[in-house]
Amino acid sequence: MSDLLEAVRAGAGPADLLSCELPTRFRAAHTLKDEVGIFDGETDKDVRRSIHVGEVEMPEPAPDEAVVAVMAAAINYNTIWSAIFEPIPTFAFLEKLGRTGRWGARHDQPYHVLGSDATGVVVRTGDGVHNFKVGDRVVVHAGVMDHQHPASQEDAVSSPALAWGFENNYGAFGEFTVVKANQLIRKPAHLTWEEAAANTLCAATAYRMLVGAHGARMKQGDVVLVWGGTGGLGSYAVQLVKNGGGIPVAVVSSEEKAELVRRQGCDHVINRAELGLGEEGLRSPKAWRRLGERIRALTGEDPHIVFEYLGAETFGASVYVARRGGKIVTCGSSTGYRHEYDNRFLWMNIKSIVGSHGFNYHEAVETNRLIGLGMIHPTLSTVYTLDGAGEATRAVQTNQHIGKVGLLVSAEKEGLGVEDPALRERIGEDKLTLYRR
Numbered sequence: 001m002s003d004l005l006e007a008v009r010a011g012a013g014p015a016d017l018l019s020c021e022l023p024t025r026f027r028a029a030h031t032l033k034d035e036v037g038i039f040d041g042e043t044d045k046d047v048r049r050s051i052h053v054g055e056v057e058m059p060e061p062a063p064d065e066a067v068v069a070v071m072a073a074a075i076n077y078n079t080i081w082s083a084i085f086e087p088i089p090t091f092a093f094l095e096k097l098g099r100t101g102r103w104g105a106r107h108d109q110p111y112h113v114l115g116s117d118a119t120g121v122v123v124r125t126g127d128g129v130h131n132f133k134v135g136d137r138v139v140v141h142a143g144v145m146d147h148q149h150p151a152s153q154e155d156a157v158s159s160p161a162l163a164w165g166f167e168n169n170y171g172a173f174g175e176f177t178v179v180k181a182n183q184l185i186r187k188p189a190h191l192t193w194e195e196a197a198a199n200t201l202c203a204a205t206a207y208r209m210l211v212g213a214h215g216a217r218m219k220q221g222d223v224v225l226v227w228g229g230t231g232g233l234g235s236y237a238v239q240l241v242k243n244g245g246g247i248p249v250a251v252v253s254s255e256e257k258a259e260l261v262r263r264q265g266c267d268h269v270i271n272r273a274e275l276g277l278g279e280e281g282l283r284s285p286k287a288w289r290r291l292g293e294r295i296r297a298l299t300g301e302d303p304h305i306v307f308e309y310l311g312a313e314t315f316g317a318s319v320y321v322a323r324r325g326g327k328i329v330t331c332g333s334s335t336g337y338r339h340e341y342d343n344r345f346l347w348m349n350i351k352s353i354v355g356s357h358g359f360n361y362h363e364a365v366e367t368n369r370l371i372g373l374g375m376i377h378p379t380l381s382t383v384y385t386l387d388g389a390g391e392a393t394r395a396v397q398t399n400q401h402i403g404k405v406g407l408l409v410s411a412e413k414e415g416l417g418v419e420d421p422a423l424r425e426r427i428g429e430d431k432l433t434l435y436r437r
Helices: 003-009 014-019 077-084 091-098 193-197 200-210 232-243 255-263 285-299 315-321 343-347 361-372 386-397 421-427
Strands: 025-032 052-057 065-074 111-113 118-125 137-140 176-180 184-186 223-227 247-252 268-271 305-308 327-330 352-355 380-385 404-408
Touching: 003 014, 003 065, 003 118, 025 386, 052 386, 065 193, 077 386, 118 176, 118 193, 184 361, 193 380, 193 404, 200 232, 200 305, 200 361, 223 232, 223 285, 223 315, 232 247, 232 305, 247 255, 247 285, 255 268, 268 285, 285 315, 305 315, 315 327, 315 343, 380 386, 386 404
Parallel strands: 223 247, 223 305, 247 268, 305 327, 327 352, 380 404
Antiparallel strands: 025 052, 025 111, 065 118, 065 176, 065 404, 118 137, 137 184
């Protein structure tokens, strides 16, 4: 381990951190370019075969970037896409970025360091960085945005944005990462390293979908159907709906998950196993009607908003159950990209489909503020070490998890990193560790 990483672990101040040399290599979980195609023709594309842990080279930071010593990270579904090399190998993104010039060329490597959620300590800043300094404790959000592009003046997501650790290199699963200064946000002081790392991508994505100016614009009293209510995105959506005066209706796949989301404050829960869906699952009109009847039995009305990210399996049902004039807001398609739905239920009932992708810096900061105030809580369930990155990603790939799955990267053990124990005590361990129990 480098002297710099030892100093970070010891809680050294800025002067001591600057006195340590930046290492030329560091350990990271990554995929390899020469393994693209290893899953061709296979049904079970086990990510444990393609995710490796070993040393990679430290890139030179650009003037608008910071080097962060990563203490903890979290798994997101884009890591699975990277690790199975679908829908296209992410090395194609790195090659494209490599053609953009000197700073882009750093990312075009025969390895791809994965991960899009992290927390850690700033250990170096470029000459153009002015809002953060060495020694700051931060979380890193995944949006790499072009703030020189005109569209970014209205909404940076509309600029040529990249997903950190997915469409560029040196993501969260390394002892160090190099990120844009506007990816940095102050770490919530009451959270541990692993708790702070678990939130930003999913929570801020859900915030944009439900609350932000570019999403569904939820208002008080809105009934919101949330698919996968204990999943990475769904677990934050339920909280945001409840916290914003809406009425969440969470769909889950077991009674255990139903009880968990009830303890999170969701009064209306639908266990898919009790709907009697049959072989076609949620893809048949009969299943759509059954789901709609169940929602009306719980709330007395149809959903104003459907929170969608599952895609092919659920999209037809989502379009059907939304009320007249309602909105289906979607940010992904984890069960398949090709959606089928009956368009009559859309156009004849003046419903809207709202596409949502990631979040801008302002939305990420606003989400983090809610977390820092103790109004939104981590949904971290399980924590692995960096050497277990493949196993952690496999757990998400096979849906053997609830909430978020974390990684200890440079933090020596769980439970470290809390700066405000009094705030933590006021919020309560029962809320902060609900998904751990």
